[in-house]
Amino acid sequence: MKHVKLYTKILFLALLTVLTGCAVTPYDYSALREAKPRSVVVIPPTNSTVEVNAPYIYMSTISQPLAEKGYYVFPVAVVERFMQENGLPTPAEMNAVPLEKIREHIGADAVLYINIEDWGQKYYITSSESVVKVSLKMVDANNGNILWKSQPHAVQPSSNGGGGLIGAIAGAIATQIAGSITDQTPEVSRIANKNAFDDQYRGLLNGPYIKPEKLVTSN
Structure with a gap:
């Protein structure tokens, strides 16, 4: 009987640890x-991948979710062009601009x-997937304090096409051909952003311009 009680206690503690x-x-x-x-001003992304178009594609997906959370977002294309015209041709140089300069001029x-951490189509023998992973850091323009951080990440797998191994291989080949024509990363980026911004515990808090209808389903 003592052994049963001891076993029950150990099991309970193990379950509590897991939970x-x-x-x-x-x-x-x-x-x-x-x-x-x-x-909020969005600085053009730095890129840790070999996909040269990743920053431009991702930038096209970030303004809408920020605005929907209730923040005014400076037009990303205008900001990028303004920085380029003022002697900052690369994202690395743009990201190095002192905050006081951003505050003064913008x-x-x-x-x-x-920062773009992972991006693009990944092809395997029997499957493929579209991957987007970025890191976001929002800082206070007045003092540099970190206001919010997140790592949006989404993966969209391909269908294996059915039919066992042969069907899986055929499906992977078809997806690879289609992927060369249609880029799935914009949609995967939107999914990643939504997951990050709307996360119940670690999403971005609503800004002052949140629409009333959004308050019903947001934090």
Whole structure:
């Protein structure tokens, strides 16, 4: 009987450890709540991948979710052109601009920095997938405090086409051919952004311009 009680206690402690380890720690929003940014400027992304078009594609997907969260987003194309015309031709140079210069010349409350970590079509023997992974860091333009960080990540697998191994190989080949014609990364980027921005525990808090209908389903 003692052995049964001991076994039950060990099992309970093991289960408690697993459940505790799986718990999600809510993000600390104290800096974001204190700063109360109203406007955000998105700096063109740095790129840690070999996909040269990744920054441009991702930039086309970031303004809408930011705006839908209730922030004014400076037009990304205008900001990029303004920086280029002022002697900053590359994203690396743009990301190195001091915050006081951004605040002085653009007037944003917050700055969003982006790095592309993984991107594009991945082909395997019997399958393929579209992958997008980026890191986001929003900082206070006044003092450099980190207001929010996230790593949006999404994977869209291909269909194996059915029919066992032969069908899987055929499906992978068909997907590879289609992938050379249709790029899936814009849609995968939107999925990644939605997952990150709307996460219940670690998403971006609503800004001051959030639409009333969004308050019903948002944090």
